[in-house]
Amino acid sequence: xRFFGTLGDLNVMPPKSGSPTDAxxxxxxxxxxxxASVSVSSVSNYINNRFHRLGTETRTRIATAIAELDFxxxxxxxxxxxxxxxxxxxxxPSIVNPFNGQMVFSIEQAAVKAGYRVHLCNTMRxxxxxxxxxxxxxxxxxxxxxxxxPLNTRRGYYSAWSDLSIVAVDANRLDLKLARLDxxxxxxxxxxxxxxxxxxxxxxxxxxxxxxxxxxxxxVMRLSGFKKAMxxxxxxxxxxxxxxxxxxxxxxxxAQMVEVxxxxxxxxxxxxxxxxxxxxxxxxxxxGLLATFRSAGIAVPKDMSIIGVDDAWISQLSFPALTTIxxxxxxxxxxxxxxVLNPNAAPTSAGSDTIFLPELVIRDTCxxxxxxxSTRVRKPLE
Amino acid sequence: xRFFGTLGDLNVMPPKSGSPTDAxxxxxxxxxxxxASVSVSSVSNYINNRFHRLGTETRTRIATAIAELDFxxxxxxxxxxxxxxxxxxxxxPSIVNPFNGQMVFSIEQAAVKAGYRVHLCNTMRxxxxxxxxxxxxxxxxxxxxxxxxPLNTRRGYYSAWSDLSIVAVDANRLDLKLARLDxxxxxxxxxxxxxxxxxxxxxxxxxxxxxxxxxxxxxVMRLSGFKKAMxxxxxxxxxxxxxxxxxxxxxxxxAQMVEVxxxxxxxxxxxxxxxxxxxxxxxxxxxGLLATFRSAGIAVPKDMSIIGVDDAWISQLSFPALTTIxxxxxxxxxxxxxxVLNPNAAPTSAGSDTIFLPELVIRDTCxxxxxxxSTRVRKPLE
DNA sequence: ATTTATCGGTGTATCGTTTTACAAACAGAT
DNA sequence: ATCTGTTTGTAAAACGATACACCGATAAAT
Numbered sequence: 140x141r142f143f144g145t146l147g148d149l150n151v152m153p154p155k156s157g158s159p160t161d162a163x164x165x166x167x168x169x170x171x172x173x174x175a176s177v178s179v180s181s182v183s184n185y186i187n188n189r190f191h192r193l194g195t196e197t198r199t200r201i202a203t204a205i206a207e208l209d210f211x212x213x214x215x216x217x218x219x220x221x222x223x224x225x226x227x228x229x230x231x232p233s234i235v236n237p238f239n240g241q242m243v244f245s246i247e248q249a250a251v252k253a254g255y256r257v258h259l260c261n262t263m264r265x266x267x268x269x270x271x272x273x274x275x276x277x278x279x280x281x282x283x284x285x286x287x288x289p290l291n292t293r294r295g296y297y298s299a300w301s302d303l304s305i306v307a308v309d310a311n312r313l314d315l316k317l318a319r320l321d322x323x324x325x326x327x328x329x330x331x332x333x334x335x336x337x338x339x340x341x342x343x344x345x346x347x348x349x350x351x352x353x354x355x356x357x358x359v360m361r362l363s364g365f366k367k368a369m370x371x372x373x374x375x376x377x378x379x380x381x382x383x384x385x386x387x388x389x390x391x392x393x394a395q396m397v398e399v400x401x402x403x404x405x406x407x408x409x410x411x412x413x414x415x416x417x418x419x420x421x422x423x424x425x426x427g428l429l430a431t432f433r434s435a436g437i438a439v440p441k442d443m444s445i446i447g448v449d450d451a452w453i454s455q456l457s458f459p460a461l462t463t464i465x466x467x468x469x470x471x472x473x474x475x476x477x478x479v480l481n482p483n484a485a486p487t488s489a490g491s492d493t494i495f496l497p498e499l500v501i502r503d504t505c506x507x508x509x510x511x512x513s514t515r516v517r518k519p520l521e
Numbered sequence: 522x523r524f525f526g527t528l529g530d531l532n533v534m535p536p537k538s539g540s541p542t543d544a545x546x547x548x549x550x551x552x553x554x555x556x557a558s559v560s561v562s563s564v565s566n567y568i569n570n571r572f573h574r575l576g577t578e579t580r581t582r583i584a585t586a587i588a589e590l591d592f593x594x595x596x597x598x599x600x601x602x603x604x605x606x607x608x609x610x611x612x613x614p615s616i617v618n619p620f621n622g623q624m625v626f627s628i629e630q631a632a633v634k635a636g637y638r639v640h641l642c643n644t645m646r647x648x649x650x651x652x653x654x655x656x657x658x659x660x661x662x663x664x665x666x667x668x669x670x671p672l673n674t675r676r677g678y679y680s681a682w683s684d685l686s687i688v689a690v691d692a693n694r695l696d697l698k699l700a701r702l703d704x705x706x707x708x709x710x711x712x713x714x715x716x717x718x719x720x721x722x723x724x725x726x727x728x729x730x731x732x733x734x735x736x737x738x739x740x741v742m743r744l745s746g747f748k749k750a751m752x753x754x755x756x757x758x759x760x761x762x763x764x765x766x767x768x769x770x771x772x773x774x775x776a777q778m779v780e781v782x783x784x785x786x787x788x789x790x791x792x793x794x795x796x797x798x799x800x801x802x803x804x805x806x807x808x809g810l811l812a813t814f815r816s817a818g819i820a821v822p823k824d825m826s827i828i829g830v831d832d833a834w835i836s837q838l839s840f841p842a843l844t845t846i847x848x849x850x851x852x853x854x855x856x857x858x859x860x861v862l863n864p865n866a867a868p869t870s871a872g873s874d875t876i877f878l879p880e881l882v883i884r885d886t887c888x889x890x891x892x893x894x895s896t897r898v899r900k901p902l903e
Numbered sequence: 904a905t906t907t908a909t910c911g912g913t914g915t916a917t918c919g920t921t922t923t924a925c926a927a928a929c930a931g932a933t
Numbered sequence: 934a935t936c937t938g939t940t941t942g943t944a945a946a947a948c949g950a951t952a953c954a955c956c957g958a959t960a961a962a963t
């Protein structure tokens with residue numbers, strides 16, 4: 140199995156004697172005050188941007204002293220005193236899911252821009268892991284939480300941490316039953332509406348929809364978006380397949396996607412009449428379906444059109460490249476950070492909902508449906 | 522300017538009126554001491570596991586008091602006092618790269634098991650971002666750093682933070698020129714050796730190798746592994762293609778992979794004689810090549826075999842599913858955490874190297890080469 | 904001429920722990 | 934009885950910043 144290549148000599152060194160040039164001699168606010176011949180209070184005011192309390196003279200003196208000594212305020216001390224840490228806690232089922240990965244990445248970038256750091260927790264939707272993490276937050280002085288795709292069944296769950304400023308991405312404010320909550324969402328119904336419209340315009344009339352179990356806001360809304368969009372066009376909306384298998388596997392890493400794709404494909408194949416196109420809840424499922432159809436000899440998009448949602452970056456990598464509905468991830472990430480850091484800016488005390496519009500990205504997995512014998516009367520394309 | 526981002530002082534809001542049901546009334550070590558009728562020192566000894574200084578009587582009293590009050594020691598305070606935070610800093614080019622994503626995920630899991638939290642920094646290989654992050658570490662009391670795939674050109678770079686305990690994943694200890702460093706690596710040469718052997722056993726003799734620019738330990742070693750393995754079999758090792766384009770794009774997210782794949786494919790097509798198989802530096806490149814070949818009408822594996830390295834989870838998702846060489850990510854992650862937390866355990870004062878063996882994962886992108894007119898004398902398969 | 908406000912600035916208690924120095928209690932050894 | 938050592942415990946001084954209370958000037962208002 141494995142081995143430790145140790146570079147030979149195994150001299151067991153004594154545990155690091157005294158301290159040669161040891162401590163980097165942390166420079167404190169006191170040192171700065173001394174160097175600038177001002178009080179520590181003034182230095183404190185300076186590093187907290189309370190410039191209106193400083194004369195220009197002292198201000199520059201402090202500035203140069205800080206620069207010369209390369210002073211950095213000790214965050215632990217500030218935090219102990221103020222009770223707040225410049226840290227955003229980030230709770231996510233798993234960053235291995237590429238959409239979550241991109242979202243976490245963008246949130247981290249936005250947080251850094253705001254002078255914050257990010258504490259990451261992959262919960263795998265395990266309540267114990269999540270609870271432990273959240274419980275620790277107060278102990279380390281973190282007051283800001285962003286949670287991605289929380290279970291919509293956890294009503295009131297987060298109330299236990301009521302002193303947190305919480306933003307939920309992909310969640311319904313009412314589901315979580317919090318006194319105060321800000322949410323950031325895609326307009327999920329519109330997203331699926333765009334997918335339906337795209338397929339409809341191509342001539343498809345029998346359209347299936349494949350989704351993971353409805354444990355998440357987006358999953359619920361996209362399904363309802365599908366039904367609405369189909370009804371609007373007087374099409375049969377009954378071909379919606381909810382995958383009940385592989386729940387946990389899906390949630391964790393979307394890594395079992397081959398099996399999921401296989402299941403989904405067989406479920407779709409069982410539909411009658413057979414659909415000419417499939418809308419997948421997200422790109423991962425779409426990719427799973429795509430791989431499975433292709434290995435079963437069903438040509439995409441000739442025999443079957445497929446469209447996903449997310450525009451995760453891997454979608455470009457499939458062959459044929461996946462047509463999909465894009466979420467504006469960076470914008471959503473910035474909004475989440477902005478919201479969690481400025482809760483006061485919300486219009487009502489119950490919080491706010493920020494909704495983003497999706498965008499159709501046409502690649503190569505959707506085409507006109509095959510001509511085929513059909514008893515149906517084709518409606519003319521609009 | 523730098524470390525104190527102020528987030529635009531828009532929230533001039535009055536400092537939160539009184540305190541209605543406000544503070545959750547943090548319970549402190551003093552409260553516990555009072556409740557247990559002991560001194561705070563004893564409580565401190567208790568929560569730091571110094572049981573030899575406690576009588577059994579006091580010990581249980583403290584235990585029940587802690588449990589009843591639900592006491593959690595304030596981390597900011599301990600950190601201020603001790604100078605250490607139970608946090609591991611994690612520096613990674615970008616978690617959007619799926620291999621990095623899985624590695625970060627596994628490291629976070631291992632860190633939590635060890636009672637540590639993880640501070641994430643996506644550097645995008647931007648020295649400014651990375652420096653800022655590392656500079657802040659001391660300010661927040663973080664002493665443990667894991668860095669993934671640092672540039673091998675940054676000799677001595679990390680010396681500026683000599684008080685950190687550093688572990689580098691995918692790095693050469695000598696490259697970094699640190700007085701002390703622990704590394705965790707795959708046996709990269711062996712990995713490519715396995716790939717060559719697999720293709721060789723299938724009958725391939727003209728094998729190309731495609732890699733990103735050689736700015737990383739793994740990239741250097743895999744290329745050298747390719748040359749060695751080819752020479753060992755008396756094969757032509759000159760068909761190694763180093764992609765010099767798209768450096769930054771690659772490094773950040775591997776998202777421009779389609780273009781990279783296109784470039785790589787045309788470079789490979791220009792090779793003469795044309796190879797019958799390609800080894801890719803990693804799965805991302807392999808997937809890019811695969812998609813490009815397929816859309817160009819070149820059948821994989823019939824006309825061209827492809828093999829990658831990593832076994833990133835998406836590799837199962839391609840069609841045909843990608844044959845690859847697996848890195849034991851979880852084991853490597855655990856080793857990195859273990860090493861960074863126990864630096865003393867290293868055999869020498871210069872640090873240690875932990876090397877893991879890869880594993881061949883056979884899927885569907887490699888086959889016997891096509892029969893074709895050839896002036897070469899075929900060596901018989903062994 | 905007196906009051907009042909604003910500006911620019913300082914001293915110091917305080918946040919919740921850890922840690923050092925020290926003390927009481929009791930054991931056994933002389 | 935005294936000496937020594939161990940066990941179990943305590944009191945109090947840090948750690949490095951923040952924020953409150955205060956203070957002397959100068960300016961504005963009455």
